[in-house]
Amino acid sequence: MCLATPGRIVAISRAEGAPEAGSDLRDHDLWRCALVDFGGVRQQVSLACLPEARLGDQVLVHVGLALCLVAAP
Amino acid sequence: MTDSAASTRFLNGPTVSRAAVMEVCGGQTHTILRWGLDQRLPAGMALIHGPGCPVCVTPLPILEAAIALARCPEVILCSYGDMLRVPVPLQGDPQERSIDLLSLRAAGADVRLITQPLQALQLALEHRQRQVVLLAVGFETTAPATALVAMQRQALELSNLHLLVAHVRVVPAMASLLARGESRLDALLAPGHVCSVIGLTEVEQLAQRYARPVVVAGFTPTSLEQALHLSSRMLERGDHGVRNAYREVVHPNGNPRAQALLAEVFEPIDLAWRGLGLIEGGGLALKGAYAEADVRRSLDRGATAAAIAPLRRLGCALETSTEAPGASLCRATEVLQGRCLPSDCPAFAGRCRPEHPLGAPMVSEEGACAAWMHYRHTR
Numbered sequence: 225m226c227l228a229t230p231g232r233i234v235a236i237s238r239a240e241g242a243p244e245a246g247s248d249l250r251d252h253d254l255w256r257c258a259l260v261d262f263g264g265v266r267q268q269v270s271l272a273c274l275p276e277a278r279l280g281d282q283v284l285v286h287v288g289l290a291l292c293l294v295a296a297p
Numbered sequence: 298m299t300d301s302a303a304s305t306r307f308l309n310g311p312t313v314s315r316a317a318v319m320e321v322c323g324g325q326t327h328t329i330l331r332w333g334l335d336q337r338l339p340a341g342m343a344l345i346h347g348p349g350c351p352v353c354v355t356p357l358p359i360l361e362a363a364i365a366l367a368r369c370p371e372v373i374l375c376s377y378g379d380m381l382r383v384p385v386p387l388q389g390d391p392q393e394r395s396i397d398l399l400s401l402r403a404a405g406a407d408v409r410l411i412t413q414p415l416q417a418l419q420l421a422l423e424h425r426q427r428q429v430v431l432l433a434v435g436f437e438t439t440a441p442a443t444a445l446v447a448m449q450r451q452a453l454e455l456s457n458l459h460l461l462v463a464h465v466r467v468v469p470a471m472a473s474l475l476a477r478g479e480s481r482l483d484a485l486l487a488p489g490h491v492c493s494v495i496g497l498t499e500v501e502q503l504a505q506r507y508a509r510p511v512v513v514a515g516f517t518p519t520s521l522e523q524a525l526h527l528s529s530r531m532l533e534r535g536d537h538g539v540r541n542a543y544r545e546v547v548h549p550n551g552n553p554r555a556q557a558l559l560a561e562v563f564e565p566i567d568l569a570w571r572g573l574g575l576i577e578g579g580g581l582a583l584k585g586a587y588a589e590a591d592v593r594r595s596l597d598r599g600a601t602a603a604a605i606a607p608l609r610r611l612g613c614a615l616e617t618s619t620e621a622p623g624a625s626l627c628r629a630t631e632v633l634q635g636r637c638l639p640s641d642c643p644a645f646a647g648r649c650r651p652e653h654p655l656g657a658p659m660v661s662e663e664g665a666c667a668a669w670m671h672y673r674h675t676r
């Protein structure tokens with residue numbers, strides 16, 4: 225259950241089905257998501273917990289949520 | 298075996314006289330058995346498998362409620378793969394038969410396998426006339442994703458999405474294992490992904506309170522080797538405290554955003570873990586406005602009201618004594634506490650196998666019994 229997979233952010237967008245963007249910054253974070261490339265397989269992932277994540281970043285993803293940036297070893 | 302050549306190759310130096318180290322997380326158990334790390338330990342060191350398998354410790358009343366809810370025609374029940382295969386004993390069945398969510402699906406119930414909680418939100422949007430129940434399990438690694446769904450549900454006013462929450466907290470469980478009188482644990486490996494969320498503070502307090510070495514470990518063989526090496530050095534020197542062997546992922550502060558999501562949506566509760574008994578602060582429950590999404594409130598009406606009745610037994614200290622998963626043979630309780638090995642169970646590899654598990658530890662990818670079956674059982 226705790227297994228998480230690292231992948232690279234290739235695009236950032238607002239989640240599908242999200243309500244119209246309001247002015248509340250916190251709300252923006254709630255729906256922020258990314259297309260993440262896992263060695264060829266691409267998946268939509270929520271960035272709600274990683275406001276600092278940018279294009280090209282390596283992130284660790286668990287059940288559809290990016291949990292942390294992965295530092296280069 | 299722990300011959301000296303192998304242990305020097307692995308740990309090069311420190312030898313500890315008789316130390317028991319517990320890897321708390323089931324994912325780590327798998328890596329350890331798979332790569333034979335347990336066979337390359339320094340002389341005197343033994344590894345004990347911990348309870349870190351959310352599927353294995355999910356309280357029986359929650360599983361019973363899930364089964365009963367899935368039987369209601371208006372309900373779409375969704376959860377992760379392993380949860381769907383956990384055998385749930387049929388109450389009062391003289392032959393000790395059990396049922397699981399997948400076989401209910403085969404019998405016509407609407408049970409869906411999901412890989413992330415946001416799929417439940419999607420299902421609720423697509424089926425506005427149905428009641429979508431998300432059986433949400435997992436440690437602090439998984440709980441933020443559930444919290445996010447709870448917040449999005451509220452923002453979308455999606456009243457047909459309901460949460461059956463069985464999230465558990467790792468550090469209280471580690472404390473409970475250390476506090477028990479019979480405890481023989483000299484050091485612990487802490488689950489890295491949980492720490493990537495909660496950070497090191499809680500773990501640090503635990504290590505100080507029980508004066509034990511705790512090493513935060515990742516999931517690759519290299520990371521686990523490094524963690525074992527660190528713990529043996531600490532044991533040798535008689536040190537206690539926390540070392541981080543998973544720095545590329547675990548920041549000392551964890552993920553503050555994820556912590557904020559958890560604090561916004563959940564509050565800690567005392568929870569009887571299956572196999573471990575009541576653990577103070579060992580679970581999470583929806584709080585405040587988010588409690589409206591809790592099946593105990595949102596489905597306490599009509600046909601589903603009876604289905605959630607088993608949940609009244611949650612948090613009850615006596616819960617584990619009524620434990621009889623499938624067959625009274627199952628020794629999951631002892632396996633989860635590291636008091637016996639899967640191979641000590643009389644049903645192991647015989648009546649209990651991955652194709653027809655008697656207990657949850659044989660079902661889950663992270664269960665110790667499944668790991669032993671995979672990597673230690675000679676056919």
Ligand code: SF4
Pocket residue numbers: 626627628629632639642643644645646649650654655656657658659666
């Ligand atoms: S081998 Fe099967 S019956 Fe025995 S403890 Fe493990 S899960 Fe239970």
